[in-house]
Amino acid sequence: MIEALREFADRWLGRGDATITVPSFDGALKPNQKLEQAEILLECVAPEDWPVVLAGFSAVLLPDAPAYVTVELPDGPLPPPTDPRQLPGELTEGGGYHYYPPKDLVRGWLTEAGFVIADEADADQYWHLLLTAARLERR
DSSP, X not given: OHHHHHHHHHHHHTOGGGOOOOOOOSSOOOOOOHHHHSOOOOSXXXXXGHHHHHHHHHHHSOTTOEEEEEEEOOSSOOOOOSSTTOOTTEEEETTEEEEOOOHHHHXXXXXXXXXXXXXXXXXXXXXXXXXXXXXXXOO
């Protein structure tokens, strides 16, 4: 009788033979650091390169495959261009260069490259885009 009560309590409380836990590791945990250690290939895309980069990105994705892209947003209003060759959104500060493309221009480039925006959000000074490569009919 006591054994039956003990089994019932173990099942009820999830202990003894009724324990449901994740087994402990048998050896040293070896985390995968490949992504953190990977070389950054593309951090800032110049205006003339956006269509080329997106077309190449679209070409390597399977139809309807998801893609995640972020576009950095400025943390305030951008100053007007100071050079006649400069586009709105281009900044040169302290010898560095940065480009904040307008959202409507990015939308056009994405459409032109065959992407469909599945979802989007602004957070942490980035425009987060979840994309799919649209199916294009081959003739």
